[in-house]
Amino acid sequence: MTAREDLTTAMADLLWERGYAATSPKDVMERAGVGQGSMYHHFAGKHELAVAAFRRSIDVVLAATSVLEGEGDPIERIERYLAEPRPGTQGCRVGRMTQDPQVVSDPELLGLVADAFEVAGRRWERAIAEAVEAGELPPSVVPAELALTLQAVIQGGYVLARARGSQEPMDAAIRGAVALLHAARGPATSPGPSSNE
């Protein structure tokens, strides 16, 4: 059943490139190289196609956040995740959907997006809390809030990159955030180079 697979892939890519409203079932069929009848055999319509495509895109995006739970000092994991390459001008596969009213008004689609951000947010929050415990961030930091701040920097970075048609605003926004993390960490604590529980 490669048709189902191909249709899901094509829809995921088209949702990324054009959004929900601007993607027609016909576009999807053509990109997947699949006939119309075949498509309506596998999926009831555009909505179902979007759900399947969405689940896949979210898996891809969430997989990247596992860095936050990986090895190394918490602050190091945070900076490593922030430093990962992001195609700014292409936008975020997941975040872009929040601007599509037809997605937001579809409870199932919106639910998928909300869950994805929540899962990612918890990973952020955990890593930040560990960094505070380790003295790598000041105690004044509220993990749940900083988690949203850093998620927002990334999502906003996509917006700015697309506005300017350039990767640079995304990278600069992240550099600015990292610099702020360093400055906040700096003079207050850190007696030695990490490694203290």
Added chain:
Amino acid sequence: MTAREDLTTAMADLLWERGYAATSPKDVMERAGVGQGSMYHHFAGKHELAVAAFRRSIDVVLAATSVLEGEGDPIERIERYLAEPRPGTQGCRVGRMTQDPQVVSDPELLGLVADAFEVAGRRWERAIAEAVEAGELPPSVVPAELALTLQAVIQGGYVLARARGSQEPMDAAIRGAVALLHAARGPATSPGPSSNE
């Protein structure tokens, strides 16, 4: 010529609510309470309507950034602007457009968006540079970068708020950013409570 005005207003609101791809000329006419012939008399088509509507929305959004150039200490102006109320779940009239491929691929529309972000960015940058000079932010801060970071926090806040269908993520993301600014400022400088040139 109230028809032109009404059409522009209706288009601006619909672009905000639904985006470009999902807004039809018919929708605009109906909301404006104007006949079809009348609309095509005033505007050559959807594109021209969008340009007019866009200019208006951008004026509205940019007007709010004048706080950054207003009275008070630089850091105070920055925090005042960050603290301004923002309808997170409604999204940003300007930023939302960057996710619409039909807007991004339209040089005139994209140009308007890019210019708007650039103007706002310069106001941010100036206020930040003044804050650094006044010792309210550490010298390690690169104004152009932090400007993009804070713009991104706001734009990303909209994304997160829409994802969760709640104002809270927007507000929390901004609180997290303000806390970070405080922490970065904190122990390093600030001998007395401001007022030193």
Added chain:
DNA sequence: GTCTATATTTCGATAGAC
């Protein structure tokens, strides 16, 4: 399971009367 009609509605725009 896949294909080629075909149907219905909406989109975006034009024509031409008033």
Added chain:
DNA sequence: GTCTATCGAAATATAGAC
């Protein structure tokens, strides 16, 4: 300047043969 009528194309889906 505004209106109604109409157009050709596309969106979304169904029907029914293979």
